[in-house]
Amino acid sequence: MKMKISPEQESQESQEPREAVAQHPIQHHPADDMLESFARREMPAGMSVIVSAHIEMCALCRARVREFEAREMREWSGAPELARMAAHIDGEEVDFGGMIERITTLPRQGAEAAAAREASAAGPQDRFIKDLRLPRALRRAATRLRWTRLAEGIHQAVVPIDGETRCEFIHIAAGAATPAHSHYGREHTLVLQGRFHDELGSYGNGDFLLRNASHEHQPASDEGCLSFAVLDQPLRFTRGLSRLLNPINRLRFRAGLGSR
Numbered sequence: 001m002k003m004k005i006s007p008e009q010e011s012q013e014s015q016e017p018r019e020a021v022a023q024h025p026i027q028h029h030p031a032d033d034m035l036e037s038f039a040r041r042e043m044p045a046g047m048s049v050i051v052s053a054h055i056e057m058c059a060l061c062r063a064r065v066r067e068f069e070a071r072e073m074r075e076w077s078g079a080p081e082l083a084r085m086a087a088h089i090d091g092e093e094v095d096f097g098g099m100i101e102r103i104t105t106l107p108r109q110g111a112e113a114a115a116a117r118e119a120s121a122a123g124p125q126d127r128f129i130k131d132l133r134l135p136r137a138l139r140r141a142a143t144r145l146r147w148t149r150l151a152e153g154i155h156q157a158v159v160p161i162d163g164e165t166r167c168e169f170i171h172i173a174a175g176a177a178t179p180a181h182s183h184y185g186r187e188h189t190l191v192l193q194g195r196f197h198d199e200l201g202s203y204g205n206g207d208f209l210l211r212n213a214s215h216e217h218q219p220a221s222d223e224g225c226l227s228f229a230v231l232d233q234p235l236r237f238t239r240g241l242s243r244l245l246n247p248i249n250r251l252r253f254r255a256g257l258g259s260r
């Protein structure tokens with residue numbers, strides 16, 4: 001996996017699609033227990049995809065996951081297959097993208113999968129992703145997105161990844177705000193492009209944040225923002241007429257789950 005982190009490299013390749021590489025020091029990272037369960041392959045596929053995408057963008061968490069993996073390899077030392085993998089991890093190149101493709105079982109098969117890979121390799125011709133080069137872990141999920149309008153300036157595209165999480169791309173137009181909401185469960189968000197803010201902070205690309213049932217928030221963006229979110233329960237709207245959406249939102253959450 002090639003990481004491009006310097007602005008110089010970025011400018012040299014201005015003709016290429018822009019990498020979803022953080023333009024600022026990443027401030028918000030997955031918690032250690034999350035990185036550890038990623039390293040141990042204990043997560044639902046949707047969670048693995050979002051953590052993997054963050055790791056592609058974040059050298060700090062990449063190193064942390066390597067530590068957890070190396071520790072686990074030591075615990076299992078002796079098995080030849082694991083020893084080979086450990087040797088690979090000690091090297092420069094750890095292919096997290098390939099790893100995630102092996103871990104996850106996406107519904108696309110055969111020729112369709114090959115076509116999807118080709119399309120994503122060429123850069124998705126998508127109304128909101130356009131020239132952005134997504135982290136590898138997200139590219140397959142991002143083919144042929146079907147965007148639906150959630151509110152003024154807010155669009156979402158649900159992608160089926162597993163049967164336990166709801167995974168979606170979310171686009172907030174410049175100047176737009178999502179309806180205020182809380183969560184029945186946890187909402188993990190990875191910022192891919194632009195910046196958004198809520199009551200608790202401001203987040204740029206590469207930032208990974210977790211919101212749960214104790215947080216009520218209303219994400220808004222001044223410059224526009226594309227992010228990827230993984231929910232283990234539906235949103236719970238908390239104010240005004242949008243509360244009427246709660247029952248239907250629970251149904252939509254179930255409908256958005258993959259592999260059923």
Ligand SMILES: [Zn+2]
Nearest residue numbers: 029058060061
């Ligand atoms: Zn990180």
